[in-house]
Amino acid sequence: MGGVVGAAATAVLGASRKALSWVVPLPALVVAALAAAVHLSTGPSSSGGKSMSTDLIRWAxxxxxxxxxxxxxxxxxxxxxxxxxxxSRxxxxA
Incomplete structure (x- = not known):
């Protein structure tokens, strides 16, 4: 829910400042980065390369x-x- 509210606020502010080229791709990237950070900070459920990749796929x-x-x-x-x-145009x- 926070990602949606943040995306809406960013879109409104970015559209008024003519920064749409930055606004459109950012929400997905920010949500993905935050999800990865949370996953990495809480630690994977088990150790090992194979289970780490499985955990990364699950959070994605x-x-x-x-x-x-x-x-x-x-x-x-x-x-x-x-x-x-x-x-308005x-x-x-008219």
Missing amino acids: VAAFPAMAAAECTVLAVLAVRGLQSLS RRDH
Whole structure:
């Protein structure tokens, strides 16, 4: 939930500052980095290379819904901003 709220705030602020090239890919990367940091700081459930890779795959799969929700939020905010921009242009030209 925090990733979605952060993504929405970032999209609103980034769209108003014309920094969309940075905003769009960031939510998924931030959620993935935070999930990896939490996983590495809490330690893998068992030792060994094979189980470590299995644990990394598990946290990546578990973090995917949060990454997808954050990206969808960014796209929704950008769509709303784009529609607002189009409607204001139409009013200005009418």
